[in-house]
Amino acid sequence: MDRRQLLTGGAIAAVGTTLAAPAIAQSQPEVTWRLASSYPTSLDTIFGASKDLAEIVETITEGKFKIQVYSAGELVPPLQVMDAVGDNTVEMGQSAAYFYTGKDSAFAFGTAMPWMGNARQYNAWIYRGGGQELFNEFLEPYGVYHLPGGNTGTQMAGWYRKEIKSLADLKGLKMRIGGLGGAVLARLGVVPQQLAAGDIYPSLERGVIDAAEFVGPYDDEKLGFVKVAPYYYYPGFWEGQAELSFFINKGQWEGLPESYRTALATATRVAAANQLTKYDAGNAAALKRLIAAGAQLRPFPQDIIEAGYKETMAMYAEMSAANPKFKTLYDSLSAFLAESDTFLSISDFYFDYSRYIARQKGWDKA
Template identity: 60%
Template sequence: MKRRAFLKTAGIGGAAVAVASPAIAQASPSITWRLTSSYPKSLETLYGACTYLSELVSDATDGAFKIQVFAAGEVVPALAVADAVSNGTVEMGQTGSYFYIGKDTGFAFGTAIPWGPNSRQQNAWLYRAGGIDLLNEFYAKFGIFNLPAGNTGTQMGGWFRKEIKSKADLSGLKMRVGGLGGTVLQKLGVVPQQLGAGDIYPALERGVLDAAEFVGPYDDEKLGFVKIAPYYYYPAFWEGGAELSFFFNLDKWKALPKSYQTILRTAAATAGHDMQAKYDVLNPPALRRLVAAGAQLRPLPNDILRASYKIALELYKEMSEQNPAFKKIYEHQAAFHRDSQAYWAISDFYYDYMAVSAQQQRWDRD
């Protein structure tokens, strides 16, 4: 029996109805929100987190809280989600926070920074080390409340028309890349460009881009990059654990009943967990298909990786001197990351390294 039906029929005479009905109405008001995503419907890993959250919220409230989901371009352009949420065009959005570093470099931390935490470290920092509260202190200046929307895991370094043998080959290369990764690569000679998912393939096809990174094998396969730029590089040192964001208009968030806020927090965490599980299942077979289709898998050259690490640290020092908000979040996350890495080196990293070595070298043959 549904909760409302039970409360309306329980008790003696009409006493229960007189007490319960106003309480139910007050606790579970009928609300309809609009959610706009930065991603197209074809990317069910990313866009799918929105529909999953919407279904969870509706089920948990017996349909009283409805969230209508819109793909990129249906309400606002893919990279205009933050503004749409902030100005109240929509109550809610799903996006990559680092798309908006032009507003403030502090937006980078909601997604990922070059050579930053991996996905588990990012989630630990967000949920248990104070990261969410620290970010929301920052987002409040823009009229936004943020909840993590799911992590992609470490991303691929992207698709290139020509082979990259050293950092010299990056000079003048026009590349779609988001966040501070673009800033670091720019110092290595790349001309970074920020485009929504649906605009990347046409830009590659027309030669407007020489290279493009998006997420990883499953999404990249859907977007068709292998047909145009066959060299597929790894890893994306700028997205070691890329987190998506659910942005809420701050005033709308504050006006919600506490029960609805709790439901949204829980639904966002559930949808986020589901997103990374999808990627972990779907990426391996997608990579095999891409290689069969002609993808030339390559590691990024060591001189690019070493130079990018040095540049990133110099950039963080410079940005910290220029922006107190950046400095506050960076120092907090960097301290957590250093502490985590010391343990990671003898736990997960070492285990993974040994497990991969055992599998590749077939220790069972010894």
């Protein structure tokens, strides 16, 4: 995509930013950073957000601030990106915060919390509800600064080598799943596995794992899961939305000129908007192709949905009692969603449901 195109067509206006492109003074320093991604180049939505960011920053700063982007494994292992940023091996990284819940369960708030809101609600909390400030306070001991990196929207529940007919079929199932979704499914009998994107297909193919969730049709098609696990379930209740993260070494962030920090923050918002629209534009057509290729689309049985919700709420209560950092973030997001749900349930939800009913009943043909 042309650099200027990234900054036109209302992209910046859509994310509420007003920085003009040629606003960087001639005296500003030349800066070159390296960005390590947790994702392969084949995922043009997620990895593409890093490319978009680098191009936008370079355009805004008139070539003085360059970010060199590296795909998964080129500089550091994909599940160690945030650590590499924290120790300044690289200045910046693109990853999913919930990859690091082994350090602290509160990392999940940077990506996805089971049953807690959709993309619009999460973005509203992060940008307008204090979520970004709280998450960066949590990250201080790790030496990184966080900027939201783009949402996937509601995800699918993944690919399964065998049909799932009831809650009992989850017992002993080895599944690739990240973040607190794995903790919830473990309470339902699943054996969660955390794998980088490039390791999922061969693990499914060899039977090392029985199931895997990643994102949704657009990315899942590229990763080829339909060839080795034909049953495609929904919804991914553990990821009603999923936000990717741009992690920046805190010292490097604080050492940037103010105009460069503004350029970087602006670029992350535009890249994030680009990512979500790519998913919204591409998922439907990809789903049709997957079904034509043999995907067996299935809703999760009701007993799984019910048990998943109950176990999630029980887990949140336990984690809040055991971890004050988790409780601070959980209380903030929960309170925000309680307000947000009140409105969305009478606006978006009923509107979407009414459109669905209209199509099903063929009111336009009556």
